[in-house]
Amino acid sequence: MNEFNMTGLLVVLVIFIVVLFFSGIRIVRPTHRGLVERLGKYKRFAHAGFNWIIPVIDRMFQVNTTEQMVDALPQEIITNDNLNARVDAQVYFKVKMDEESVKRSQYNVNNYQYQIVNLARTTLRNIIGTMTLKSANSERSRINSDLLKTLCSETASWGIDIVRTELKEIDPPKDVQETMNKVVKAENEKIAAIDFATATETAADGQKRAEIKKAEGVRQAAILAAEGEAQAIKLVNEAANQYFVGNAQLLKKLQALEASLKDNAKIVVPLGSDLVNVIGEMAGMVPVKK
Numbered sequence: 001m002n003e004f005n006m007t008g009l010l011v012v013l014v015i016f017i018v019v020l021f022f023s024g025i026r027i028v029r030p031t032h033r034g035l036v037e038r039l040g041k042y043k044r045f046a047h048a049g050f051n052w053i054i055p056v057i058d059r060m061f062q063v064n065t066t067e068q069m070v071d072a073l074p075q076e077i078i079t080n081d082n083l084n085a086r087v088d089a090q091v092y093f094k095v096k097m098d099e100e101s102v103k104r105s106q107y108n109v110n111n112y113q114y115q116i117v118n119l120a121r122t123t124l125r126n127i128i129g130t131m132t133l134k135s136a137n138s139e140r141s142r143i144n145s146d147l148l149k150t151l152c153s154e155t156a157s158w159g160i161d162i163v164r165t166e167l168k169e170i171d172p173p174k175d176v177q178e179t180m181n182k183v184v185k186a187e188n189e190k191i192a193a194i195d196f197a198t199a200t201e202t203a204a205d206g207q208k209r210a211e212i213k214k215a216e217g218v219r220q221a222a223i224l225a226a227e228g229e230a231q232a233i234k235l236v237n238e239a240a241n242q243y244f245v246g247n248a249q250l251l252k253k254l255q256a257l258e259a260s261l262k263d264n265a266k267i268v269v270p271l272g273s274d275l276v277n278v279i280g281e282m283a284g285m286v287p288v289k290k
Helices: 002-023 099-107 112-128 133-138 140-154 174-243 248-262 275-282
Strands: 025-028 032-038 041-046 049-052 058-064 068-071 075-078 084-095 160-171
Touching (some): 025 058, 041 058, 084 099, 133 140, 133 160, 140 160
Antiparallel strands (some): 032 058, 084 160
């Protein structure tokens, strides 16, 4: 009877140990780190992989160390020029993997995701509230930079790394948006008109230069023609001086004959007359005797 009781007790003890062992197994993923607390006090740091804790006495809190994103939620912000702008932003962050940073994310701040959202919303109101709506839309990079700088400074003791911030939208009221669209349209039309006027002026200037070039070509051709005619007259004078010295009357008759024949003038030849003698008589020459 005692042996039976001992065997049963041993079996129960073994079962209890097995259940206790398996109930204390904790598997930490590579994307997480664990904090083990014993009776409410921090005990040790749990890395990725197999970990074992004492059930009931120990508790493990796993912390995600991958990059996460929280939305700062849309909000109405009054700009410096008294316009209501609807602003929304996103914040990307991650808990650092070292033991001290993981401990800070759990013991130095209560619900860091909620805290980041509210801190981002407050910071955006402070930044955009000092800017006009136009400057806020044109200086998004500056707003992102200032927001990132403030968040990094405020969360330095939380064991968190603020990776980046993204300003999603800055939407003005509907009536202001319509007015801005009209202004942009008018500005685009003005630029188009200026471009058209510039193109027209350029075309006119090109045509003007072409006409100048054409006139210059005509002028040059006239000069060359005049120079050619002067050269021809010079050659004729030289020939006249050389071959018709003392025969000015004969030269004059030849020039008269040339002028009469130049325009295809018709010459009536009397019946029975010799053509050579007729031309000779016109030039004032003595007919050739037969």
